[in-house]
Amino acid sequence: MAHEAPHIQTAFDRDLEALQALIMKMGGLVESAMAGAARALEARDEELAAQVRAADTQVDLLERQIHQDCARIIALRGPTATDLRTVLSVMKTAGDLERIGDYAKNIAKRVAVLAQMPQVGNSAGTLRRMMRAVELMLKDALDAFTRRDVELARHVRASDEEVDQIYNTLFRAFLTHMMEDPRAITAFMHLHFIAKNIERMGDHVTNIAEQVIYLATGTLPDDPRPKADATPFAPADE
Amino acid sequence: MAHEAPHIQTAFDRDLEALQALIMKMGGLVESAMAGAARALEARDEELAAQVRAADTQVDLLERQIHQDCARIIALRGPTATDLRTVLSVMKTAGDLERIGDYAKNIAKRVAVLAQMPQVGNSAGTLRRMMRAVELMLKDALDAFTRRDVELARHVRASDEEVDQIYNTLFRAFLTHMMEDPRAITAFMHLHFIAKNIERMGDHVTNIAEQVIYLATGTLPDDPRPKADATPFAPADE
Numbered sequence: 001m002a003h004e005a006p007h008i009q010t011a012f013d014r015d016l017e018a019l020q021a022l023i024m025k026m027g028g029l030v031e032s033a034m035a036g037a038a039r040a041l042e043a044r045d046e047e048l049a050a051q052v053r054a055a056d057t058q059v060d061l062l063e064r065q066i067h068q069d070c071a072r073i074i075a076l077r078g079p080t081a082t083d084l085r086t087v088l089s090v091m092k093t094a095g096d097l098e099r100i101g102d103y104a105k106n107i108a109k110r111v112a113v114l115a116q117m118p119q120v121g122n123s124a125g126t127l128r129r130m131m132r133a134v135e136l137m138l139k140d141a142l143d144a145f146t147r148r149d150v151e152l153a154r155h156v157r158a159s160d161e162e163v164d165q166i167y168n169t170l171f172r173a174f175l176t177h178m179m180e181d182p183r184a185i186t187a188f189m190h191l192h193f194i195a196k197n198i199e200r201m202g203d204h205v206t207n208i209a210e211q212v213i214y215l216a217t218g219t220l221p222d223d224p225r226p227k228a229d230a231t232p233f234a235p236a237d238e
Numbered sequence: 239m240a241h242e243a244p245h246i247q248t249a250f251d252r253d254l255e256a257l258q259a260l261i262m263k264m265g266g267l268v269e270s271a272m273a274g275a276a277r278a279l280e281a282r283d284e285e286l287a288a289q290v291r292a293a294d295t296q297v298d299l300l301e302r303q304i305h306q307d308c309a310r311i312i313a314l315r316g317p318t319a320t321d322l323r324t325v326l327s328v329m330k331t332a333g334d335l336e337r338i339g340d341y342a343k344n345i346a347k348r349v350a351v352l353a354q355m356p357q358v359g360n361s362a363g364t365l366r367r368m369m370r371a372v373e374l375m376l377k378d379a380l381d382a383f384t385r386r387d388v389e390l391a392r393h394v395r396a397s398d399e400e401v402d403q404i405y406n407t408l409f410r411a412f413l414t415h416m417m418e419d420p421r422a423i424t425a426f427m428h429l430h431f432i433a434k435n436i437e438r439m440g441d442h443v444t445n446i447a448e449q450v451i452y453l454a455t456g457t458l459p460d461d462p463r464p465k466a467d468a469t470p471f472a473p474a475d476e
Contacts, residue, residue, distance in 0.1 A: 064458075071322055071323065071326065074312060074322060075316075075317075075318035075319065075322050078313075078316040079313075080313035081313065084309055084312060084313050085309065088309065088329075091326075175423060175424060175427065178416065178420065178423050179420040179421070179423050180420075182416065182417040182418075182420050183417070185413060185416050185417050185423075186413060189413065220302075
């Protein structure tokens with residue numbers, strides 16, 4: 001803020017700073033959950049997985065707090081135009097972070113199930129790299145949010161295509177493995193759900209990046225990236 | 239409204255009525271997309287599937303309009319307390335409807351892919367019944383939203399468990415089929431994605447019902463139903 005044109009800090013500015021701090025705290029917890037879930041998966045570490053699951057409560061509570069604070073600020077300050085858009089974007093971003101945390105928790109749950117099955121394939125490393133890519137996207141998206149950096153937000157949006165590509169590659173590999181070894185179908189379904197969850201995390205990070213673009217330009221990007229399901233419709237084996 | 243205690247209709251009340259009308263319009267389009275997608279799947283009707291896909295644009299535009307109208311009403315009227323909660327709930331509900339529409343579009347896309355493959359299993363009827371259950375839930379959730387009917391909203395929330403059970407049953411059946419006929423794995427994966435999309439629609443309808451409970455009671459239900467992924471962790475074949 002120091003290098004921007006000086007302006008008198010209003011009560012609303014202070015409210016907004018407090019909100020941004022909560023978003024950053026929530027973002028930090030979610031990044032930690034993502035890294036923990038991926039590590040637990042690769043090491044088949046059930047204890048770490050249990051920690052990741054337990055930590056999600058904190059993320060949920062933060063979302064509720066942010067939601068209540070936003071409502072209070074709107075009621076108290078009556079923000080309009082850009083200020084109102086900012087508060088609404090904070091609410092949306094908190095919602096996206098909560099969902100990303102939920103997906104990390106879900107992956108952690110599957111670690112316990114997969115640990116009971118014979119190890120199949122060697123996808124844990126690829127899944128960890130995929131998670132790492134989404135973690136970096138999230139870090140950039142939150143930086144872009146704080147600094148209203150449209151270029152960085154556009155970069156995040158473009159990065160999501162790489163995550164989708166990793167997912168598509170994994171999806172085809174899992175299909176092939178399932179056909180080759182039908183006894184391992186259940187294990188590969190779980191691995192597939194994990195890949196899908198990471199891909200969905202990328203979609204929610206993209207939502208955050210799109211909020212930044214919306215805040216800075218007043219319009220959402222024109223070519224919305226698919227959100228509900230980016231599963232390939234024509235896998236390589238056809 | 240006629241049987242309630244009479245009160246002077248304010249500009250805010252009129253704004254809210256207009257918003258509710260837009261939500262109902264959006265809900266009608268989404269219900270139609272759901273029914274269309276399920277019918278197209280059962281009849282392998284690619285033309286109907288293409289219509290469902292094309293119609294989703296209208297749903298997306300309505301969401302944007304509702305979002306803009308809500309922001310305008312907040313800025314113009316400065317609602318507080320219950321009024322503010324109502325406007326924020328309308329925004330959330332529009333977001334959930336948009337996602338449900340997205341899932342219907344995604345199912346319609348898969349109809350074209352499945353039509354190119356030999357027909358496998360006989361799950362189209364079950365999928366249609368599952369979709370019908372979620373359609374009824376959506377109808378009830380929107381009625382509950384209009385009338386602030388907490389009991390009906392609780393009923394919708396409970397109904398989602400039945401949808402999850404149908405999904406779990408289908409999931410296990412698909413796994414069994416895949417193991418028995420590995421050549422059909424790709425087709426069953428597509429059918430599984432469709433079942434999963436319907437299950438996710440149920441989650442978003444549940445979100446709408448929870449907004450009604452929140453509006454009427456001031457708090458969200460205490461035992462949140464799982465949202466991100468309700469896939470069974472221990473399928474029957476283990």
